[in-house]
Structures are given as structure tokens and as C-alpha cells.
Amino acid sequence: MRALTLVADRKLELVEAPAPPPPAAGEVQIRVRALALNHIDVWGWRGMAFAKRKLPLVVGAEAAGEIAAAGPDVTGFKPGDPVVMYGALTCGVCRACREGRDNLCEDVHGLMGFHVDGFARDLLNLPARLAVPVPAGVAFRDAACAPIAFSTVEHMLFDNAKLQPGETILVHAGGSGIGTAAIKMAKAIGCTVITTVGDDAKAEKARALGADHVVNYRTGRFEGAVRKITAKKGVDVVFEHVGADTFNGSLLVLKRGGRLVTCGATSGPSATINLMQLFQQQYRIFGSFGASMRNIRDGLAKMAGGLLPVIDTEVALADFERGLARLESRQVFGKIIVHF
Ligand SMILES: [Zn+2]
Numbered sequence: 001m002r003a004l005t006l007v008a009d010r011k012l013e014l015v016e017a018p019a020p021p022p023p024a025a026g027e028v029q030i031r032v033r034a035l036a037l038n039h040i041d042v043w044g045w046r047g048m049a050f051a052k053r054k055l056p057l058v059v060g061a062e063a064a065g066e067i068a069a070a071g072p073d074v075t076g077f078k079p080g081d082p083v084v085m086y087g088a089l090t091c092g093v094c095r096a097c098r099e100g101r102d103n104l105c106e107d108v109h110g111l112m113g114f115h116v117d118g119f120a121r122d123l124l125n126l127p128a129r130l131a132v133p134v135p136a137g138v139a140f141r142d143a144a145c146a147p148i149a150f151s152t153v154e155h156m157l158f159d160n161a162k163l164q165p166g167e168t169i170l171v172h173a174g175g176s177g178i179g180t181a182a183i184k185m186a187k188a189i190g191c192t193v194i195t196t197v198g199d200d201a202k203a204e205k206a207r208a209l210g211a212d213h214v215v216n217y218r219t220g221r222f223e224g225a226v227r228k229i230t231a232k233k234g235v236d237v238v239f240e241h242v243g244a245d246t247f248n249g250s251l252l253v254l255k256r257g258g259r260l261v262t263c264g265a266t267s268g269p270s271a272t273i274n275l276m277q278l279f280q281q282q283y284r285i286f287g288s289f290g291a292s293m294r295n296i297r298d299g300l301a302k303m304a305g306g307l308l309p310v311i312d313t314e315v316a317l318a319d320f321e322r323g324l325a326r327l328e329s330r331q332v333f334g335k336i337i338v339h340f
């Protein structure tokens with residue numbers, strides 16, 4: 001079978017690998033059908049000095065597939081069932097796992113495709129508890145966006161920021177994989193959505209997704225634009241993942257008591273914040289990383305109801321690296337899918 005492995009920084013090799021053994025008790029064997037790319041793939045590909053991992057490593061952090069075989073005691077899955085995979089090897093027994101707060105597992109054994117072998121291979125064995133059924137009618141390429149993109153946005157908007165119908169939200173980088181999902185999910189519950197993009201072509205596409213106001217951050221400051229749009233009131237929620245370039249401005253455009261939720265820092269990891277402003281304005285800041293299994297199920301249910309991810313491009317497995325380069329260049333609008 002094929003496996004796409006990272007052998008050195010920025011060096012991928014598509015190799016022939018032995019197929020996995022039949023699934024053991026508690027496992028399923030999954031035939032991968034589609035991958036979706038994320039910034040975590042770009043970080044892993046560039047190389048990160050502090051990441052504890054050994055090369056070569058099978059890449060691919062977000063995927064959908066179908067059950068090829070189920071272990072002897074596994075019920076609930078049969079060959080041919082479409083599934084997506086929870087990509088962190090949680091312990092399944094700690095308090096956080098038992099309570100469904102999977103992304104706070106106290107004994108997580110790494111992120112697949114980053115710390116340990118990932119999904120860019122034809123077949124793999126996985127604990128059955130980490131497989132999530134895909135509802136009928138959802139295509140593999142869409143389902144592949146559920147385990148990271150859709151679930152991260154679910155977790156940020158609804159578990160952390162507790163976004164309510166009728167509120168106003170600023171979504172940064174509205175052309176990104178998670179930005180496009182955030183626009184669609186916030187519009188679906190009746191929010192007013194302001195978003196930022198880096199060029200006019202993306203502005204048109206963001207409007208087509210339902211964004212009420214689109215700010216080109218290259219031609220004007222988003223802080224002033226948001227103040228004008230909200231008649232100086234500010235927004236209820238900011239959806240952050242840009243980091244150093246926008247973080248302070250994001251706090252500035254919040255209403256008193258507003259919520260900022262962040263899951264990334266693509267422009268840089270450090271910001272200085274004014275603590276007087278933080279407590280006087282009663283801001284609430286949420287760090288968000290990953291999602292729960294429930295968030296994945298909720299995201300898939302939205303897809304089944306017609307709220308689909310925005311797909312930028314689809315590439316073949318051999319062109320994975322080209323997909324990463326496109327993601328790194330920030331030319332994308334939506335998700336990049338790798339099909340098998
Ligand atoms: Zn755990």
C-alpha cells in the first residue's frame with residue numbers, strides 16, 4: 001500500500017509500505033478516501049525543533065475513509081461504513097475523556113500526522129472508539145473536513161465563545177478553511193458576520209458565503225471599519241487565529257463583556273495586552289485547541305443538513321506537497337482536499 005512519509009524538513013516521499021495486520025480487539029481497519037490539509041500539516045512539513053517525534057513519519061492529520069475490517073469484538077461498524085477519525089490518540093479512560101472533553105485528555109499519545117504516523121496511507125488500524133460514523137449523503141471530500149476544520153470551529157464558536165443568534169461576530173481571515181466554516185456556521189444561526197480578507201477576489205467570495213460586511217485588511221484597518229459598521233458599539237465575539245498582527249485590534253473592537261476566542265497565531269505567537277483594558281472592559285479570552293468527538297458529530301450533522309465546507313482545490317496524493325505550498329502561500333479560499 002502507499003504511504004506518504006516525511007523524511008526530512010520539507011521533504012516528502014511516497015513509498016510502498018506493508019499493509020497493517022488484521023485489526024485487533026477494539027480496533028477497526030480503515031481505508032482512507034480523502035484527506036484535508038491544515039496549518040498543522042504545514043508546521044510539521046517545515047519542521048519544528050520542539051516537536052517530539054521521529055522521522056520518517058506518515059503525514060496527514062485530517063481524513064475520512066471507510067471501514068475495511070472490524071476487530072473481533074467491535075460492534076457498531078461494518079465493512080463499507082464511512083467514517084472520520086479523531087486524530088489525537090487520547091487515552092479514553094481519564095476524567096476528561098470520560099466526560100467527553102477529549103481535547104483535554106490528560107494522557108494523550110500525540111497528534112496523528114504530526115507526532116505519530118497519520119492518515120496519508122491507504123490502510124491503517126485505529127481504536128474503534130476514535131472512529132466517528134459519517135451520515136448518509138455526505139461525500140468523503142466534505143467529511144474529511146470534519147475532524148479538524150469543522151469541529152475546531154464548532155468548539156470555538158459554541159463551546160467556548162457561546163455564540164448566540166443575533167449577535168455580531170468578527171471572523172478573521174474569512175478565506176481560510178476555518179474562516180469559511182465560521183462564516184457559514186455563524187450565519188446559519190442568524191448572526192451578523194464581519195470578516196477580513198486579503199484581496200478583493202476573496203471579498204466577493206466571502207460575501208457569496210453570506211458575510212454581511214467584508215474588510216480588505218490590506219487596504220484599510222479592520223479596527224476602524226468595525227467601529228463604523230457597528231456604530232462604535234463593537235462586536236460580541238471575535239474569532240481569532242491570526243495572532244500577533246491582529247490580536248490587540250481584536251480586543252479593541254470587542255464590546256464591553258465581549259468574547260475573544262483564538263485557535264492560532266499564523267502571523268506570530270506574541271502579543272502584549274493592556275490589563276486595565278482587559279478587566280475594565282470585562283473581556284473574556286478563550287484559548288481553543290482541537291475539539292471533542294461530539295464537536296465532530298455535530299459538524300457532520302451540519303454537513304448532512306446542507307452546510308458544506310468550502311473546497312478550494314483537490315489534489316492527488318502525489319501532489320500533497322503542492323497543496324501544502326498553496327496553503328502556506330495563503331492563496332486559498334477554503335479547504336484543500338487530497339484524494340486517494
Ligand atoms: Zn484521556
